Amino acid sequence: MDVMMTALQPRGGIKTFFRYIYGQDCYSDCNFTLFSPNHGLSEFLDEHLGVNKIKVVSSPEEPLSFIKELRRFLKGRSFDLVHSHGFGAGLLTEVSITGFSLSHLMTAHDVFLDSQFHGGIGSAKKFAMARLFQRVDAIHTVTEDATENFRTFFPNVPGKRLYPVLHGVDTDYFANEPASELRALLGEGEDTRLIGFFGRFMGQKGFRTLVDAIERLKSTGFQPLPKVVTFGWGGYIREDYQYIEEKGLSEHFIQMPGTDNMPSMIKAVDMVAMPSRWEACGLLAMEVLSAGIPLLSSNCIGLREVVAGSPARTFRPGDDGGLANLIRAEAEQSSKQAFIDYQPIAVERFRIDRPAQELRALYDQLVGS
Template sequence: MEDSQRKRVLLVVRYPVGGIRTYIRYIYQQDIFDEYDFSVIAPDPGLESFFREIFSGRNFEYDVCEDNWDLLKKVWRYTRNNKVALIHSHGFTAGSLSAVIARCFHIKHLMTAHDVFQKKQFSGFKGKVKKWLLSRVFVSIDMIHTVSFDATNDLLAFFPAIKKERIRCIPHGIDAEQFYHSTASDLKLSYDKTRTCLIGFFGRFMAQKGFNYLIDAIEIIVRDKLTDREPLVLTFDWGGFVREEYEYIESRGLKKYFHMMQHTDDMPGVIKAMDLVAMPSLWESSGLLGMESLVSGVPIIGASCIGLREVLSDSPAVLVPPRDSQALARALADEINDPQKKTFREFSDVARQRFSLLRPSSELKKIYTEIISG
């Protein structure tokens, strides 16, 4: 395609962590987006190499913002000085700020909603004002892309003024082939494989991921002697309150049942090295780890919270109520005592097709074409 015919998409990312970062890596590495040029405005200069790797071989630009005000100025300046066919904002903050600029310059705007809302976010007078302002912003956006049907329903429940035809749900996907064909990593751990069950916890150390409920569940298993094999929880994320969490674990006399692993770039191999994965989240917009575990053929026990329940439904995964340590302990003990790896391995063929990236990337490409041409 000649340069004069190419369309430039401006990606605006205020918080490129966790699911947003993984989504960007998964989606934009697909060849289907090669016909577009991309510019990125994001807060971390250290992420430039991350984005350059994703957009390697394409016309790509990167600019750094320091805070919300600086992001607003950078988006304003860029759209004023360049021909932008589409602003694609990632996350509610980036979407809200970008909406102002998109309206001023009459540029098409797509926002991907990577999270869900909680009632406590809109409590009190300030919360009501915030909700009113967000509603005004969201109804002005040309299209909002949600990553699960749960997230769609959540958005409409909080902001019913948004027209349903302006919301497009494209359930998440992952690099299914990578997880399906991976081999288990050598964890370099010294433990008795016959007497120990490795439980993977891959969430960040933040309240949303429900780590404290996993701590409680392990204590119940040990205290009540629910299994003959010892549980050993391996954690892989240094984010959030990791030091405080491990001090708390030690204070409860559970240190031997938890082990902090080094950060890894081999998620597929590490997941396959687990006996099971625990995902006791309080809420998710979707739940990529659930997809990765199912495609890897590794048993997963997850909370039946918004977003994650959608991913794990109609699969061998065991769902327990959020914030229920007793139920989580029983489910973990059942899997430790009667492993279901064979069932999960057999289901991995189904998961491989269900969560393939080809579907979400091609559907997002259709949205790009629809918005830009419309």
């Protein structure tokens, strides 16, 4: 099967999706071409999936140029299916394939917010988006939460075109990798609790809620005050670390480079904080639960579905007081044994081969195989 994929912002969850899904054996007979801004994407895919498993064709980022170049690329070429990743790519791809006889599958990697459609311009944008979404042959959502969110904002899109498939991760990898020697590297004693933050430095990930929670604990005199270890760069990291400095909390936050071995770093901390404001699907939560490490999670859309039934301690999005209380409780009496007991359940529940096979079945359905 020859699949033409598109992406407009191939970061974070989309890159992880490519890495997890298309490395599965059920796609061994597929040839993938990805029309997307590159920015090191081809090197990432070659490293994790093998050279040219997904051939990247570098695209413009400006919408009109994206449409023009994609139409030009499609002329004279034959594909069995077009698969767009993300709302932006989905809308631009649907415009681009006008006049081509191609089935179009869109994966929704995010959710919609009311703030996106305020005012007259927002209403006009929503109307135009609705018309285009109604033309897409199938829309793949990664949680039931994300499906319901899409239905709420675009109720005129036929329900039969929505295909919810709970995403997954390489659970064996997260279960079996040993912990790193992070504590020794940092020179921290066993009495200091380490909190891992593995999200991007974006408003969606709620990092400042965690900063405010540490400030609350400090103001109450809680000792020993935990230290937060963050990983990676980019986003608003400069602004967020300036925020930490302004609050006088610099000694309680440690910035580490990005890691190529997430399981080892997850297992090296005492707890992971995931204070997200919204998610389409909380992949990090799946990874942490598969690693058997205590998780402090907001109960936001897309994340509450993942942590339901698990031992994760939850709080409302943005509630730094609630998060502070959970950090205190976990520091005073670790719940790690409950997470170790739940780990085999998480490994089976979030195993990647299930969503990979379900998505492949959808591919076959759309091309009539």
